[in-house]
Amino acid sequence: LQLVESGGGLVQPGGSLRLSCTTSVFALDYYAIGWFRQAPGKDREGVSCITSGGGSTNYVDSVKGRFTISRDNAKRTAYLQMHNLKLEDNGVYYCAGAWNYDCSALVAGAFGSWGQGTQVTVSS
Numbered sequence: 001l002q003l004v005e006s007g008g009g010l011v012q013p014g015g016s017l018r019l020s021c022t023t024s025v026f027a028l029d030y031y032a033i034g035w036f037r038q039a040p041g042k043d044r045e046g047v048s049c050i051t052s053g054g055g056s057t058n059y060v061d062s063v064k065g066r067f068t069i070s071r072d073n074a075k076r077t078a079y080l081q082m083h084n085l086k087l088e089d090n091g092v093y094y095c096a097g098a099w100n101y102d103c104s105a106l107v108a109g110a111f112g113s114w115g116q117g118t119q120v121t122v123s124s
Contacts, residue, residue, distance in 0.1 A: 001031060001113035002113070003096070003097060004023070005020065005116065006020050006118060008093060008121075011122055012124055013086060013122055013123075013124055016082060016084075017085065017120060018080070019035070019080040020077055021033060021078045021080075024076070027073065028071065028076050028078065028097070029052060031097040031098060031100075032098045032100070033078040033095055034095065034096045034111050035048045035080045036111075037094070037120070038091050038092050038117075042091075044094070045060065045091075045106075046106025047059070047067065047080070047093070047106070048063065048069040048106070050070065050103065051102060052073075052101075054070070056102065058106060062088070063082075067080060067082050068080075068081045068083075069081075080093070080095075085122045087123070089122050092117040093117060093118050093119075095115045096113060096114045096115070098110050
């Protein structure tokens with residue numbers, strides 16, 4: 001499964017961005033999609049996950065109420081809508097796919113396919 005992220009950029013604190021994760025070849029129907037981020041000098045952190053049918057989602061506490069994960073399997077695309085961005089949201093954001101995963105834990109080891117990442121910079 002090849003994944004490509006887009007939508008990153010520079011935004012002021014309090015601003016919004018929507019990240020997209022798409023595949024041009026394979027259907028996403030049977031894959032859970034997770035979003036992870038990595039700031040300089042820090043470990044990769046799980047941000048959110050959505051199951052293959054979209055019926056279940058999971059978020060890290062720091063983004064609850066600000067980020068929303070969604071997907072459109074017909075478009076082979078998953079999204080991460082980010083509102084009220086904070087300085088601590090800075091980092092490279094990666095999407096990842098996991099076959100038939102229940103999103104019970106935001107752990108990188110559960111995901112076998114990864115995109116190349118997109119940079120999110122929150123700065124005034």
